[in-house]
Amino acid sequence: MVKWIFVDYERCSGCRICxxxxxxxxxxxxxxxxxxxxxxxxIPGVVVPIVCFQCSERYCLKSCPQDAIxxxxxxxxxxxxxxxxxxxxxxSACPAHIPIMHPEKNYALICDLCGGEPACVRICLDLGYNAxxxxxxDDINRNLYLRDVLDxxxxxxxxxxxxxxxxx
Amino acid sequence: xxxxxxxxxxxxxxxxxxxxEMSIDEEILRIYLGGRGLGAYVLLKELGASWENxxxxxxxxxxxxLTGPLxxxxxxxxxxxxxxxxxxxxxIGSTLSSEIGLELRSAGYDGIVVKGRxxxxxxxxxxxxSVEIRSAEKYWGMTGRKLYETLSxxxxxxxxxxxxxxxxxxxxMIYIGPAGENLVRTASVMSKWFHAAGYGGxxxxxxxxxxxxxxxxxxxxxxxxxxxxxxRTLTRLIQKELSSKFSLRYWGTGHGGYSVGYRFSSEPIxxxxxxxxxxxxxxxxxxxxxxxxxxxxxxxxxxxxCMKVSVVKKCGSVYVTxxxxxxxxxxxxxxxxxxxxxxxAYLSAIVDDFGLCGIQTGNLLGFVAELYEKGILTEEDLxxxxxxxxxxxxxxxxxxxxxxxxxxxILAEGTFRAALRISSMKSMNVLDYAVQVKGIAVGxxxxxxxxxxxxxxxxxxxxxxxxxxxxxxxxDRGEVFATFADSAVICLFTVSKKYMWDFTRAxxxxxxxxxxxxxxxxxxxxxxxxxxxLLGGPDIYWDPRVHDDIPKRFYEPLPSGPKKGEAASRDTVxxxxxxxxxxxxxxxxxxxxxxxLEALGLRKLLEPLVKKIRKRLxx
Numbered sequence: 001m002v003k004w005i006f007v008d009y010e011r012c013s014g015c016r017i018c019x020x021x022x023x024x025x026x027x028x029x030x031x032x033x034x035x036x037x038x039x040x041x042x043i044p045g046v047v048v049p050i051v052c053f054q055c056s057e058r059y060c061l062k063s064c065p066q067d068a069i070x071x072x073x074x075x076x077x078x079x080x081x082x083x084x085x086x087x088x089x090x091x092s093a094c095p096a097h098i099p100i101m102h103p104e105k106n107y108a109l110i111c112d113l114c115g116g117e118p119a120c121v122r123i124c125l126d127l128g129y130n131a132x133x134x135x136x137x138d139d140i141n142r143n144l145y146l147r148d149v150l151d152x153x154x155x156x157x158x159x160x161x162x163x164x165x166x167x168x
Numbered sequence: 169x170x171x172x173x174x175x176x177x178x179x180x181x182x183x184x185x186x187x188x189e190m191s192i193d194e195e196i197l198r199i200y201l202g203g204r205g206l207g208a209y210v211l212l213k214e215l216g217a218s219w220e221n222x223x224x225x226x227x228x229x230x231x232x233x234l235t236g237p238l239x240x241x242x243x244x245x246x247x248x249x250x251x252x253x254x255x256x257x258x259x260i261g262s263t264l265s266s267e268i269g270l271e272l273r274s275a276g277y278d279g280i281v282v283k284g285r286x287x288x289x290x291x292x293x294x295x296x297x298s299v300e301i302r303s304a305e306k307y308w309g310m311t312g313r314k315l316y317e318t319l320s321x322x323x324x325x326x327x328x329x330x331x332x333x334x335x336x337x338x339x340x341m342i343y344i345g346p347a348g349e350n351l352v353r354t355a356s357v358m359s360k361w362f363h364a365a366g367y368g369g370x371x372x373x374x375x376x377x378x379x380x381x382x383x384x385x386x387x388x389x390x391x392x393x394x395x396x397x398x399x400r401t402l403t404r405l406i407q408k409e410l411s412s413k414f415s416l417r418y419w420g421t422g423h424g425g426y427s428v429g430y431r432f433s434s435e436p437i438x439x440x441x442x443x444x445x446x447x448x449x450x451x452x453x454x455x456x457x458x459x460x461x462x463x464x465x466x467x468x469x470x471x472x473x474c475m476k477v478s479v480v481k482k483c484g485s486v487y488v489t490x491x492x493x494x495x496x497x498x499x500x501x502x503x504x505x506x507x508x509x510x511x512x513a514y515l516s517a518i519v520d521d522f523g524l525c526g527i528q529t530g531n532l533l534g535f536v537a538e539l540y541e542k543g544i545l546t547e548e549d550l551x552x553x554x555x556x557x558x559x560x561x562x563x564x565x566x567x568x569x570x571x572x573x574x575x576x577x578i579l580a581e582g583t584f585r586a587a588l589r590i591s592s593m594k595s596m597n598v599l600d601y602a603v604q605v606k607g608i609a610v611g612x613x614x615x616x617x618x619x620x621x622x623x624x625x626x627x628x629x630x631x632x633x634x635x636x637x638x639x640x641x642x643x644d645r646g647e648v649f650a651t652f653a654d655s656a657v658i659c660l661f662t663v664s665k666k667y668m669w670d671f672t673r674a675x676x677x678x679x680x681x682x683x684x685x686x687x688x689x690x691x692x693x694x695x696x697x698x699x700x701x702l703l704g705g706p707d708i709y710w711d712p713r714v715h716d717d718i719p720k721r722f723y724e725p726l727p728s729g730p731k732k733g734e735a736a737s738r739d740t741v742x743x744x745x746x747x748x749x750x751x752x753x754x755x756x757x758x759x760x761x762x763x764x765l766e767a768l769g770l771r772k773l774l775e776p777l778v779k780k781i782r783k784r785l786x787x
Binding site: 013015017020029030031040088091099101127148149160161 | 243321486
């Protein structure tokens with residue numbers, strides 16, 4: 001069984017409190033740029049949470065030339081910041097380009113599920129939005145969520161505004 | 169280092185193509201905090217001496233985009249847009265929801281001051297230390313929605329490119345639509361299609377500077393705070409408190425379209441000729457069932473999410489707006505004799521897209537329709553008939569205003585100035601039909617029923633008809649409190665009376681309490697705003713003996729509803745206003761006394777200006 005974060009796109013309000021929690025838990029600060037979970041809203045109202053799905057393919061791990069990405073005993077992804085050189089190969093390898101570089105230190109950031117109880121999920125449930133939840137399953141369908149976020153955004157936009165959403 | 173502040177304000181001079189920074193003394197921050205308060209102080213320092221001669225739409229005006237120490241930490245997000253207002257000729261602290269507040273602080277700035285005027289259309293791009301003035305030639309003329317299809321997407325591509333291809337967040341921006349470009353005085357500074365800093369007319373100020381947009385990416389953490397543990401604890405408590413608010417969370421303010429009229433008899437109907445209705449066509453149920461496509465939509469850090477996303481289709485096109493909120497349900501609806509949810513959302517989407525203030529524009533359209541009803545403006549003047557409830561006629565008028573076509577050129581000056589022009593055009597006084605105070609259309613809350621705003625509220629406000637800055641009794645609430653929310657820069661819908669003062673102290677380390685705010689900071693801010701408002705100029709000057717009043721309409725008895733026959737009384741307005749002025753340390757003209765100026769440490773800066781005003785009033 002693998003733990004991963006399920007994203008219910010339609011429930012996400014775009015409040016980004018998950019970003020606050022993530023950066024606080026990992027860096028002790030409110031710092032959007034280092035949040036392992038991110039909200040993309042380049043079209044207003046079309047809100048796309050971006051977070052690692054702990055896919056079974058582990059593209060990032062397989063692609064890392066430094067062996068800096070590893071799985072712990074619960075099969076959760078981690079980045080060894082000592083080994084990582086910030087080369088960005090994992091970003092290209094991930095079909096959804098989810099890993100992100102630390103803006104000040106030279107290593108990649110990938111969701112580590114806060115060791116099993118992700119702070120982002122906790123706050124999302126706590127505030128009653130329920131857009132994120134932790135699921136524990138080997139369901140291979142989670143791999144299907146690994147898609148370019150711009151494609152996801154376009155689909156969500158069409159669902160929300162219709163295919164003539166860009167015209168006024 | 170001062171806690172809670174980035175410590176620097178970016179100064180972009182568009183005439184000289186020059187970028188510098190300035191810092192603000194801690195002593196000043198202690199009093200004014202940020203946002204509206206700091207904006208008023210900076211404007212006084214920079215422009216006070218020649219205030220009356222400064223054309224709000226000239227290059228000498230400043231456009232300020234300011235955050236406050238609570239931005240990014242306190243739940244909900246706002247920035248304040250200010251400068252010399254082309255509506256009131258004073259200072260309006262106009263608030264806008266936008267993540268650029270947070271991004272600015274993460275980039276190392278507490279705000280931006282824009283000076284001068286660019287020769288060609290530009291936008292400002294900020295990414296930490298890298299600040300660029302970029303060409304906006306290809307974006308000029310674009311509506312909000314077009315701008316998001318182009319600029320927002322291009323900025324995202326740039327951000328992705330700069331981050332080794334990572335899927336990153338968008339680059340937040342604030343911008344103007346065609347209304348601001350065409351110097352329409354009711355133009356807003358916009359964000360995210362539907363969020364607007366409407367009061368003040370700062371969209372036109374941006375337009376006058378040839379500035380289309382400001383986009384910001386901040387890569388650092390928020391500025392550090394005085395007591396991080398306490399901030400964290402209080403954040404949790406406030407989030408919990410706010411997330412349990414039922415009506416704002418589920419309905420937004422949109423439930424008011426029916427209930428403010430029916431229950432409080434204070435909703436503008438047909439240019440305020442009535443304030444009561446029992447028309448259930450405008451009920452929240454119709455909005456939520458028929459047009460809401462997203463029930464919970466929030467900006468950074470907001471656990472309330474009063475915003476909703478509405479979509480309506482008309483003639484094969486898709487129109488998108490937010491709830492609409494109560495103000496726009498009233499001003500794009502009832503005030504125009506329109507009660508149908510789809511039509512209200514349709515007009516709201518149009519004003520949002522053009523970058524117009526929905527309140528100011530709806531007030532103006534209602535004014536025009538009443539003049540048409542009374543036979544003062546005719547089809548010859550307008551080009552077509554403008555009858556109550558005629559959505560398409562109002563849409564045509566909106567387009568004429570944005571393009572300054574025909575009568576639209578006069579209407580683009582806003583309700584007050586348009587009323588002056590039409591009065592001289594028709595050789596009669598039409599100001600009596602203009603429901604505005606000191607150049608600012610009044611918000612959609614009436615005073616006659618006694619169940620909503622107080623009679624003196626708009627008369628005494630330093631922001632005229634602005635319903636978010638309305639004085640009320642007891643005097644330490646209303647406008648006095650609004651100066652705090654707008655200077656710490658928090659959203660009025662995320663206020664936690666229980667925790668916010670503790671929160672402010674934990675962020676800044678300043679010994680600030682509600683009492684100290686009321687006694688000192690609020691008075692200082694309001695005194696500056698009041699003096700600059702009365703200095704006014706160059707085209708409009710206010711006389712407190714004439715203009716410290718509510719619109720004439722509010723003295724007419726309500727014609728319908730349970731409060732039928734109720735009206736405001738001149739004695740009540742006058743009496744409360746003078747008590748309020750006394751509370752603030754002002755004389756009966758609403759000018760700060762010498763003792764007040766001394767106590768506030770503003771003698772040097774304000775005394776010569778007060779003298780100037782007295783001299784003008786005596787002559």
